[in-house]
Amino acid sequence: MRATTIHAPGDIRVEEVPDPAIEQPTDAIVKVTAGCICGSDLWPYRGENPIRGGSTIGHECVGVVEEVGSAVTSVKPGDFVIVPFCHCDNSCPNCRFGAHSACVNLGITSSGQAEYARVTQADGSLVVTDGVPSADELPSVLALTDVMPTGWHAAVAAGVRAGGTVMVVGDGAVGLCGVLAASVMGAETVIAMSRHEPRQSLARAFGATHVVAARGREGVAEVREITGGIGVDAALECVGTDDAMRTAISATRPGGGVGFVGVPHGVELPIRKLFEKNVGVRGGMAPVRRYLPELLELVVAGRIDPGRVFDLTLPLEEAPEGYRAMDERRAIKVMLRP
Amino acid sequence: MRATTIHAPGDIRVEEVPDPAIEQPTDAIVKVTAGCICGSDLWPYRGENPIRGGSTIGHECVGVVEEVGSAVTSVKPGDFVIVPFCHCDNSCPNCRFGAHSACVNLGITSSGQAEYARVTQADGSLVVTDGVPSADELPSVLALTDVMPTGWHAAVAAGVRAGGTVMVVGDGAVGLCGVLAASVMGAETVIAMSRHEPRQSLARAFGATHVVAARGREGVAEVREITGGIGVDAALECVGTDDAMRTAISATRPGGGVGFVGVPHGVELPIRKLFEKNVGVRGGMAPVRRYLPELLELVVAGRIDPGRVFDLTLPLEEAPEGYRAMDERRAIKVMLRP
Missing domain, CATH: 3.90.180.10 (Medium-chain alcohol dehydrogenases, catalytic domain)
Structure with a gap:
């Protein structure tokens, strides 16, 4: 064949x-x-x-x-x-x-x-x-x-709930499906991190209420502002890099959760920060x-x-x-x- | 004063x-x-x-x-x-x-x-x-x-459920309270890792169904045997050392959770292993x-x-x-x- x-x-x-x-x-x-x-x-x-x-x-x-x-x-x-x-x-x-x-x-x-x-x-x-x-x-x-079950798994692993606030790091197909998953699960605020048209447009079509183009510290600051200074209940890490994970953890509110589905490449989990914030981390193959x-x-x-x-x-x-x-x-x- | x-x-x-x-x-x-x-x-x-x-x-x-x-x-x-x-x-x-x-x-x-x-x-x-x-x-x-709310928090963070299997790493007061918490929450199997009398006795009094004295690889092997080769649904890490965390993660079944409440000292989370097993990690100050x-x-x-x-x-x-x-x-x- x-x-x-x-x-x-x-x-x-x-x-x-x-x-x-x-x-x-x-x-x-x-x-x-x-x-x-x-x-x-x-x-x-x-x-x-x-x-x-x-x-x-x-x-x-x-x-x-x-x-x-x-x-x-x-x-x-x-x-x-x-x-x-x-x-x-x-x-x-x-x-x-x-x-x-x-x-x-x-x-x-x-x-x-x-x-x-x-x-x-x-x-x-x-x-x-x-x-x-x-x-x-x-x-x-x-x-x-x-791709859709993987975005869905990120949302489940992060603990997305109806009425909650969610951010999605990664605007690849999985990240976009994560936006769709969070939206279908009833999240009230869904923030897509993306700097690329037409990915931003698709994110909005999939239910993103906000699109943040900035990355790193600046991106986190924007997410905080959108969420009234608190951070998101749930972050979906759909990339697999250390930067993406750090962004996700930093933007998650105390007691919130990070769901990760990008195969980790060079990711180090900052355990002290997780402990200080009581932020849960869960993920893997869907x-x-x-x-x-x-x-x-x-x-x-x-x-x-x-x-x-x-x-x-x-x-x-x-x-x-x-x-x-x-x-x-x-x-x-x-x-x-x- | x-x-x-x-x-x-x-x-x-x-x-x-x-x-x-x-x-x-x-x-x-x-x-x-x-x-x-x-x-x-x-x-x-x-x-x-x-x-x-x-x-x-x-x-x-x-x-x-x-x-x-x-x-x-x-x-x-x-x-x-x-x-x-x-x-x-x-x-x-x-x-x-x-x-x-x-x-x-x-x-x-x-x-x-x-x-x-x-x-x-x-x-x-x-x-x-x-x-x-x-x-x-x-x-x-x-x-x-x-100490009791901290043990309880470990159980909540690990996702202890009625009818489930639980292990507790650490036989200090917090670990023992974790045993008590898991037991009150209705876990069917509660394994206390302890090699010290009278801590073993107190663990049993608090509801431990099994006590495992072995540590490291051997301890994990015993936990696996008790759980029919599968591992526990939920592990409570109540020490704060890298050894304790590794034991907890290794003994947790795929899709299970680790709750950690010992202030982390030198702990490195093995992200690839967490990804491969879809094991969640959550913890912090209660x-x-x-x-x-x-x-x-x-x-x-x-x-x-x-x-x-x-x-x-x-x-x-x-x-x-x-x-x-x-x-x-x-x-x-x-x-x-x-």
């Missing part, structure tokens, strides 16, 4: 690789209708994560079940499915505790930017949609594989499967439209251009169609 | 100092019935915190109101009161958010081991008991000034006033008896011996009677 591969920093190719096959009775093979590029794919692209040269890349896709293993009972060939980027059995003690991203049978989609993807734990992971999504719905359904039913319902009901983060759609063959566009921040998020 | 003072590491004295006086209209002066020594008093005693030579020490006491400032309306001379170690107005935005220990008018009791203590923000801070506590009740009422009404009710109803942590009572003049006894772990917690 044709698949996106990474060979070195900046070296993305689309080439022939072996078709994925059923390896375990719990597997399924999905024919990819649409895949996409994740902000976290940019870490290896920028040389900040190790690379196994020639390996496939991409962990987000939706599509049609092509084949299932002998133990799979809840999906069948022909079903249109959402593939959570992290696979789980949805029944182990960790899943039952809501920590699906720490499932004892955890798997990760490894060829979401390709023609086919293998899904381990198909029964626990895959969510079947009611028919094939329309062209209008497809982007929002695709966003449910990672338990996508846990949130999927609720989020799909919101999409189907037209209450959220996270698919608006896709501002560039390319044929699979142009994946390298998709990476460049996201790396250079010319695109918020890129959809790839095999 | 006679008061306990600290002059250098290990150098505790009881000597004459000026009587505290009303300085602000919101102040009250309390004649101390009983004060006590806190685990955190041992940090300067051991030379691990800076010392202003000759300053009074001790932040926990109960007693009778002697005098009030002109603005004080809710307490009057003659009232028996519980003095939260951190004073607050109980009305600022931080207090209304439950973060009383970050009150904009925060104060700290500075002569709890003495004949008199000045309380700033008397109206917001002091809780009047229904008459003078009996000799039996006095220790438990005294424990409400710091918002004592927030929990006081509920805890006093539990004491009065005979449902908790945190006063059992006091296993040595000395006259105020013997404060130096009290410090030695706690430092050498001969006593769990020492009450001082002026």
Whole structure:
């Protein structure tokens, strides 16, 4: 099949690789209708994560079940499915505790930017949609594989509550989905930290009541001013850098919470400051499967439209251009169609 | 008045100092019935915190109101009161958010081991008991000034829930009160990490279902075994050292929480591990006033008896011996009677 591969920093190719096959009775093979590029794919692209040269890349896709293993009972060939980027059995003690991203049978989609993807734990992971999504719905359904549940997880982890004040650090697709999550959860004040049009516009469309372009100390000062000198109840750290974390912690009020979903790169948590302010910190890989039913319902009901983060759609063959566009921040998020 | 003072590491004295006086209209002066020594008093005693030579020490006491400032309306001379170690107005935005220990008018009791203590923000801070506590009740009422609300805060911050599994790192008075808190909150499994009799016995009396004497890796392995290989839902870190924090995080299940109340000394939070496990971390100085009404009710109803942590009572003049006894772990917690 044709698949996106990474060979070195900046070296993305689309080439022939072996078709994925059923390896375990719990597997399924999905024919990819649409895949996409994740902000976290940019870490290896920028040389900040190790690379196994020639390996496939991409962990987000939706599509049609092509084949299932002998133990799979809840999906069948022909079903249109959402593939959570992290696979789980949805029944182990960790899943039952809501920590699906720490499932004892955890798997990760490894060829979401390709023609086919293998899904381990198909029964626990895959969510079947009611028919094939329309062209209008497809982007929002695709966003449910990672970026929307991840923004949602940041909001849950930060403790967003109805009527509360929230800030979101990071105006990538996840941050923007965090804005949408906070808004849907009923936060009264939602502050998006962003200096880029059209990200600011999308943040407002997603429910941001304020946009702060300043960063660091100045940004924190503006957030404080908006919140009457107090700071926010909940901060969503959707970047993964030390600067972003410090900004989030500094702008959070005493007793508030920080939810972080950006894979931490060089982040040091200032424990004395956390102690002095009684600010909680919680985050990690989103338990996508846990949130999927609720989020799909919101999409189907037209209450959220996270698919608006896709501002560039390319044929699979142009994946390298998709990476460049996201790396250079010319695109918020890129959809790839095999 | 006679008061306990600290002059250098290990150098505790009881000597004459000026009587505290009303300085602000919101102040009250309390004649101390009983004060006590806190685990955190041992940090300067051991030379691990800076010392202003000759300053009074001790932040926990109960007693009778002697005098009030002109603005004080809710307490009057003659009232028996519980003095939260951190004073607050109980009305600022931080207090209304439950973060009383970050009150904009925060104060700290500075002569709890003495004949008199000045309380700033008397109206917001002091809780009047229904008459003078009996000799039996006095220790438990005294424990409400710091150690019991601090253990309770660790449990709240860790997210202890009815039916859950909990471990408590630290068998000092706070850790033991954490055991009591988790037990009263309905945790089904409460594991106390302790290698000292009679602390193990008191932990069991406070509701510990298991006592683990091993530390570090071995201790974590035992906790895992007790919890069916999974780890605990909630860990209470009641020491403040890096070892204690690592033990707490390691033994917490994915998606669980760590509540920390030991003032951090040399603690580094392993952010990657927190991310990988989706383990939340929250803690700080306890918002004592927030929990006081509920805890006093539990004491009065005979449902908790945190006063059992006091296993040595000395006259105020013997404060130096009290410090030695706690430092050498001969006593769990020492009450001082002026």
